[in-house]
Every structure is written in C-alpha cells, then in structure tokens.
Amino acid sequence: MIDWIAFLLVAAAALLSACIVVSLYALGLRMLSTAGKAPNVTPAEFTDAITIVTPTEAAAEAKRIKKAAKRNPLTPLQKRLALIVAYVCFVLCGAVVLFGIYLIVPALHQ
Numbered sequence: 001m002i003d004w005i006a007f008l009l010v011a012a013a014a015l016l017s018a019c020i021v022v023s024l025y026a027l028g029l030r031m032l033s034t035a036g037k038a039p040n041v042t043p044a045e046f047t048d049a050i051t052i053v054t055p056t057e058a059a060a061e062a063k064r065i066k067k068a069a070k071r072n073p074l075t076p077l078q079k080r081l082a083l084i085v086a087y088v089c090f091v092l093c094g095a096v097v098l099f100g101i102y103l104i105v106p107a108l109h110q
Contacts, residue, residue: 024092028086028093029086030086032082034074034082037069
C-alpha cells in the first residue's frame with residue numbers, strides 16, 4: 001500500500017528545495033552583476049551550433065559589460081558587499097545540493 005502522506009511530503013520537500021536552489025542561484029547572479037562582475041562566458045565552438053558568436057561579437061559584449069560596470073552608481077563598499085552576498089548565495093546553493101546528496105545516498109548517514 002502506498003503511503004500517500006509520505007509521498008506528498010517528499011514531493012513538497014523536493015519542490016521547496018528546488019525553489020530554494022534556483023532562487024539562491026538567481027540572487028547570486030544578480031548580486032554578481034550588481035557588483036560589476038557580470039559573467040561573460042564565451043561559447044564553445046561547435047560545428048552544429050545554431051548560433052555562433054564571433055570573436056568580434058564576444059569582444060563587443062565584453063566591452064559593453066565593462067562600460068556598464070563603470071556607470072554603476074554603487075560605492076566600492078556596496079559593490080564589495082554585493083560580491084560577498086553573491087558568493088554566500090553560491091555557497092548556500094552548493095550546501096543545499098550537497099545536503100540533498102547526503103539525504104539520497106544511504107551510505108553517507110548510516
């Protein structure tokens with residue numbers, strides 16, 4: 001017989017933890033860009049890629065990010081605080097993922 005209450009409890013916990021991880025990661029990215037360290041990832045070159053970013057376009061994007069960082073109205077202290085909050089969010093996100101792995105793998109908590 002299926003214990004539906006336990007099933008719903010696990011489903012709710014999974015949904016809540018997924019929302020927490022996504023929210024922490026999004027907040028971390030937002031704080032990272034607020035601190036003036038916007039992630040600029042150049043795409044890998046694949047032969048079957050739908051969109052290929054040329055080196056000129058990548059350089060233009062990097063220049064745009066630098067220009068936006070200069071216009072940032074925050075003080076250096078506020079930027080440093082935003083960077084610290086971003087790193088804390090990423091660490092908490094990783095901690096939630098590791099705790100989920102700890103709960104799933106029975107050999108870790110016997």
